[in-house]
Amino acid sequence: MTGATLERGINAFKEQINAPVAAFFSSCVSCGICAEACLFYTETGDPKYTPIRKLEPLRRVWEQEYTLVGKIKRLLGFEKPVTDELLEEWRELLYDSCTLCGRCSMVCPVGNDIAYMVRRAREGMVASGNSPVDVQAAAVRAVTIGSPMGIKLKALETQIRNIEADTGLTIPLDVEGADYMALLSSMEVINFPEYIESLARIFKQAGISWTLCSEAFEATNTGIQIGSTDIARELVQRAVDGAEKLRVKYVISPECGHAYTAIRWDGPNLIGRPYKFRVVHILELLDELRANGRIKTRNPTNQCMTFHDPCSIVRKGGVLESPRNLMALVNSNFVEMPDHGKWNWCCGGGGGVSANTDAEELRTQVFRRKKLQLEATGATKLVTACANCRLVIEEGLEAYNMELPIEGLTELVAQHLIEDEIPSGTQDSS
Amino acid sequence: MIEPMDFLLWVRGSLFDVAVTVFVIGIIIRFFEILSLGRSKDLAEAKGTEFVPGIKTIITRTLPEQGTFKRQPLTIIAGYVFHVGLLVSLVLFIPHIELFRQTFGFGWPGLPNPIVDAAAVLGIVGLLAALWNRITNPVMKILTDNEDYLVWVLTFLPMITGYLAYHRMVNPYPLILGLHILSIELLMVFFPFTKLMHTFTLFLARWYNGAMSGRRGVES
Numbered sequence A: 001m002t003g004a005t006l007e008r009g010i011n012a013f014k015e016q017i018n019a020p021v022a023a024f025f026s027s028c029v030s031c032g033i034c035a036e037a038c039l040f041y042t043e044t045g046d047p048k049y050t051p052i053r054k055l056e057p058l059r060r061v062w063e064q065e066y067t068l069v070g071k072i073k074r075l076l077g078f079e080k081p082v083t084d085e086l087l088e089e090w091r092e093l094l095y096d097s098c099t100l101c102g103r104c105s106m107v108c109p110v111g112n113d114i115a116y117m118v119r120r121a122r123e124g125m126v127a128s129g130n131s132p133v134d135v136q137a138a139a140v141r142a143v144t145i146g147s148p149m150g151i152k153l154k155a156l157e158t159q160i161r162n163i164e165a166d167t168g169l170t171i172p173l174d175v176e177g178a179d180y181m182a183l184l185s186s187m188e189v190i191n192f193p194e195y196i197e198s199l200a201r202i203f204k205q206a207g208i209s210w211t212l213c214s215e216a217f218e219a220t221n222t223g224i225q226i227g228s229t230d231i232a233r234e235l236v237q238r239a240v241d242g243a244e245k246l247r248v249k250y251v252i253s254p255e256c257g258h259a260y261t262a263i264r265w266d267g268p269n270l271i272g273r274p275y276k277f278r279v280v281h282i283l284e285l286l287d288e289l290r291a292n293g294r295i296k297t298r299n300p301t302n303q304c305m306t307f308h309d310p311c312s313i314v315r316k317g318g319v320l321e322s323p324r325n326l327m328a329l330v331n332s333n334f335v336e337m338p339d340h341g342k343w344n345w346c347c348g349g350g351g352g353v354s355a356n357t358d359a360e361e362l363r364t365q366v367f368r369r370k371k372l373q374l375e376a377t378g379a380t381k382l383v384t385a386c387a388n389c390r391l392v393i394e395e396g397l398e399a400y401n402m403e404l405p406i407e408g409l410t411e412l413v414a415q416h417l418i419e420d421e422i423p424s425g426t427q428d429s430s
Numbered sequence B: 001m002i003e004p005m006d007f008l009l010w011v012r013g014s015l016f017d018v019a020v021t022v023f024v025i026g027i028i029i030r031f032f033e034i035l036s037l038g039r040s041k042d043l044a045e046a047k048g049t050e051f052v053p054g055i056k057t058i059i060t061r062t063l064p065e066q067g068t069f070k071r072q073p074l075t076i077i078a079g080y081v082f083h084v085g086l087l088v089s090l091v092l093f094i095p096h097i098e099l100f101r102q103t104f105g106f107g108w109p110g111l112p113n114p115i116v117d118a119a120a121v122l123g124i125v126g127l128l129a130a131l132w133n134r135i136t137n138p139v140m141k142i143l144t145d146n147e148d149y150l151v152w153v154l155t156f157l158p159m160i161t162g163y164l165a166y167h168r169m170v171n172p173y174p175l176i177l178g179l180h181i182l183s184i185e186l187l188m189v190f191f192p193f194t195k196l197m198h199t200f201t202l203f204l205a206r207w208y209n210g211a212m213s214g215r216r217g218v219e220s
């Protein structure tokens, strides 16, 4: 963000163009079908939000730099240049109106993975100084303070003390040699500490040896949202260092979808080597504990409930069955939304959009899609597995005057957990 | 004034060779342009495989998702109709197969002429519908540039000249047949350097999409 220039931006675009990107641009036939998959188009009707159009700057760089025709056009002076004005105009398209939800990538008839390209195009936007200021600020906080919301270790320690005092559970911190290290998202620390309590309950019952790490508890990665490999790498490195220092076998990704993308899929590529530990999403772990009979639940309710699949865990991470298996443990009256699972619609706040005040109005407008989906189910409770989705949906429901309580799936499982009457404070390990 | 017959001989002869050469070399250049950019190895632990999901996506993307179809039926129907019409007229018309057999020494069975004729009509209607859609649909309008119109014209000309030639609707016959061949040569020359290339690159695009998703355990 310092020293950002157009030239650097163009170089960054060039670096981001690989064989898949070139294959995608070569294949696009301007059919417009991707627009129908994107809630920013379907809910506004404004064609400027057509997914592939969001990539015009990257496309121009590709054509000029990596195709014979583009080079000839450039020689003859026919090329459409990439300018500061163009990038400024495209900021809204590449940030405010794209949550990286990946739905467009599922419908393009020629197979273009548009979300993959948006993620890459953002690198050029950062390098040319065209990323949104709010997301920039969050990224700076993440690097300097350790969390995009500016949450320090102290805040976590306070929450830990509160939970321990209220429940008599132990929340292990910096336990070397534990099997699992749990990561959190700042939103869980501040808005939903129930998540931490639920982990403690479930893991105690299942006999899992686990720990939090005081040097690496934050899993969200603003570098990935904004499109800065440098920042993303630094943030992932902290988690990797923490996990390797504590010599854990597994790192548990929190529910938060993009945190999962960051630590599970992007991380090793950012640091340039495979991890010495494995990464598992909390829902995958809970599902495994369920399948192995290590956790048992009771009294499933027959309240009508539905589940919102966070884009990054279902469409980009393949966590599809686990949440359904877990819902079956706690609820006997489960209904799916129209377009659920890999076809679910985004809450409208992923990919950094919820941290971006420029996007607020648009985000509320496109929330209408989620509202319609929810209304179609008749559910009286919404369950999800991402603190960010949860906050965005809460705000959206409020804006549309709709009442629907929302709960995190991990917490729900903890509520129905059958717990042995072990005197509190005893840390068991089996 | 050149005689129609001379014209036909010329487009059939040296011009055809030039067009085929540009077509083949152009396609090789384009594939080289794309593949030479490479793709770095994914270091994240895989949840699924790449190859089979990649192949699967190549096949499944041929069909639209239901919700998308409902939202944009004209684009999809016009798309199918003109692609099928085009392909049937191109590869199942007996004179085309015979030409192929003369050149390469082997062929395949074709369809009776009236069926191919009907397919050609569908192809032409589909192309016209697609053009109308391109001009009126706001999403397509904003995406469309001159190249999209160029490739439309390049696709339409062989269809319409082929239809006119088959029905002997233009006199003299060698003139319209020559124009038909010329339009195909134009198509071939432009093919590698325009969006017409999607015919081949979509296999790459779908494969990458399916493979990258498959690796993460996602069906795309």
Ligand code: SF4
Residues within 6 Å of the ligand: A027, A028, A029, A030, A031, A032, A033, A034, A035, A052, A107, A108, A109, A110, A111, A112, A114, B143
């Ligand atoms: S759906 Fe695919 S081919 Fe059609 S305009 Fe969008 S990116 Fe291009």
Ligand code: SF4
Residues within 6 Å of the ligand: A037, A038, A039, A040, A050, A051, A054, A097, A098, A099, A100, A101, A102, A103, A104, A105, A114, A115, A118, A346
């Ligand atoms: S990733 Fe989602 S939000 Fe972004 S362009 Fe595609 S459909 Fe729209």
